Amino acid sequence: MITQLLLLLLLPLIEAMDIRRLDAYPGAQCLDGTPGAYYIEKSSSAANNKWQLFFEGGGWCYNDKDCANRALGQLGSSSDYPATIDRQGGVASSDCDINPTFCEYNSVYMKYCDGNSFSGALDGSVTVEETGQELHFRGSYILDAILEDLVKNEGMDEVEELNLSGCSAGGLSTFLHSDHVRDKVQELVGRPLSKYGSTPVSGFFLMNRQNVHDEFVMAEQMKTIFSLSNATRGVHQACIEGTPDTDQQWLCNTAPEVLKYIENPIFVLDSSFDSWQAGCIMMNKAVEYDDTPTKDMPNGNCGSAAGWEECAAGPESCDNEQIYGVTEYQGSFVRLLTGAQGYQNDHSGAFIYECFTHCAAGGDQYATIAIDGVLMKDAVDSWWNSIGASSTKSFLPKLYGLDSTNPNASC
Numbered sequence: 001m002i003t004q005l006l007l008l009l010l011l012p013l014i015e016a017m018d019i020r021r022l023d024a025y026p027g028a029q030c031l032d033g034t035p036g037a038y039y040i041e042k043s044s045s046a047a048n049n050k051w052q053l054f055f056e057g058g059g060w061c062y063n064d065k066d067c068a069n070r071a072l073g074q075l076g077s078s079s080d081y082p083a084t085i086d087r088q089g090g091v092a093s094s095d096c097d098i099n100p101t102f103c104e105y106n107s108v109y110m111k112y113c114d115g116n117s118f119s120g121a122l123d124g125s126v127t128v129e130e131t132g133q134e135l136h137f138r139g140s141y142i143l144d145a146i147l148e149d150l151v152k153n154e155g156m157d158e159v160e161e162l163n164l165s166g167c168s169a170g171g172l173s174t175f176l177h178s179d180h181v182r183d184k185v186q187e188l189v190g191r192p193l194s195k196y197g198s199t200p201v202s203g204f205f206l207m208n209r210q211n212v213h214d215e216f217v218m219a220e221q222m223k224t225i226f227s228l229s230n231a232t233r234g235v236h237q238a239c240i241e242g243t244p245d246t247d248q249q250w251l252c253n254t255a256p257e258v259l260k261y262i263e264n265p266i267f268v269l270d271s272s273f274d275s276w277q278a279g280c281i282m283m284n285k286a287v288e289y290d291d292t293p294t295k296d297m298p299n300g301n302c303g304s305a306a307g308w309e310e311c312a313a314g315p316e317s318c319d320n321e322q323i324y325g326v327t328e329y330q331g332s333f334v335r336l337l338t339g340a341q342g343y344q345n346d347h348s349g350a351f352i353y354e355c356f357t358h359c360a361a362g363g364d365q366y367a368t369i370a371i372d373g374v375l376m377k378d379a380v381d382s383w384w385n386s387i388g389a390s391s392t393k394s395f396l397p398k399l400y401g402l403d404s405t406n407p408n409a410s411c
């Protein structure tokens with residue numbers, strides 16, 4: 001009883017975000033046709049001029065059956081969304097020790113229920129033969145409806161500084177929509193923002209890359225969802241215009257390609273040997289789709305490439321020869337990143353660590369991972385403060401040792 005009373009007293013102190021459903025925007029639908037949604041926590045200290053928008057992650061679905069399965073859960077339907085959620089950690093945290101840059105910003109968490117990183121733009125719906133479900137691919141409309149609702153109803157009409165972030169599939173969303181969000185918000189408020197930048201967390205997936213057995217497993221998956229969700233007009237339009245071959249336009253649904261076209265300040269937070277990419281891109285195994293309801297990959301099986309099952313658990317489990325493959329992956333990662341125009345622009349940069357993790361910048365490791373003595377949270381802070389002033393400093397990873405040692409002690 002006393003415990004319950006104490007809990008009641010403590011409850012108002014817990015940071016909670018409240019739901020807003022997009023019922024007023026009929027085109028903003030999750031996979032199953034329910035309205036999209038977002039969560040919001042207004043800052044108690046900042047006025048309405050500072051905002052951080054964060055894209056939820058959760059992978060992708062890759063064909064109609066796979067998406068039909070996804071439509072039954074929270075990543076494809078808003079029907080079971082709770083009224084409140086806890087605020088995210090890391091770069092979205094309200095704790096100023098962990099997140100000195102954005103702790104006092106108004107915080108928005110954009111729920112991911114469209115299957116393709118807020119990019120789908122399909123008119124009408126797709127009927128799944130086996131189950132009779134109607135699937136809607138409307139992610140780009142959900143994003144626009146969120147921005148419109150924030151400006152019209154939540155006070156974001158006063159925005160001056162806007163920070164866009166997201167992790168995993170939400171990190172990819174951050175790359176894909178980095179320029180669009182600024183354009184759209186400026187259009188809605190009718191004036192330029194004084195400061196804008198994006199921080200994609202663990203979203204730089206090397207999707208157009210073969211696995212260790214030379215098969216393009218991830219690429220085939222992304223090609224399929226790009227086409228199924230009719231995402232051509234939901235991704236970066238300069239990328240589409242720069243890619244006249246329609247067979248190649250799916251690449252505009254991937255971060256390395258889109259980064260060539262991004263114009264706004266961006267600071268990439270990622271691992272050069274990300275634990276999700278290791279299993280689901282590099283060591284993914286091609287398999288036939290087998291209708292298993294719990295299976296989340298229609299034509300791939302993460303971490304199952306023959307002979308690489310142990311290495312997929314982390315670099316310390318890779319043998320000498322496999323470590324060559326890992327360092328080659330790290331090299332490709334850095335080459336694709338640093339070669340892209342969007343990275344080379346003034347006021348853009350990156351903090352790329354060696355830790356075998358995924359979404360580290362969305363949690364406590366945001367405040368502990370360091371490169372050459374500089375903490376990730378401090379690198380982000382100095383980047384954000386350098387926009388419009390000095391140039392941005394990047395932090396790039398070292399390669400793993402051939403004896404499988406990680407060169408970074410802060411992992």
Ligand SMILES: *[C@@H]1O[C@H](CO)[C@@H](O)[C@H](O)[C@H]1NC(C)=O
Binds near residue numbers: 123124233
């Ligand atoms: C798909 O998107 C294109 C624009 O890229 C549009 O012209 C077309 O009408 C859309 N088709 C459907 C079925 O949504």
Ligand SMILES: *[C@@H]1O[C@H](CO)[C@@H](O)[C@H](O)[C@H]1NC(C)=O
Binds near residue numbers: 164196267
């Ligand atoms: C966005 O916010 C995240 C988390 O607070 C931060 O790490 C990142 O640097 C910010 N980026 C921009 C461009 O605002």
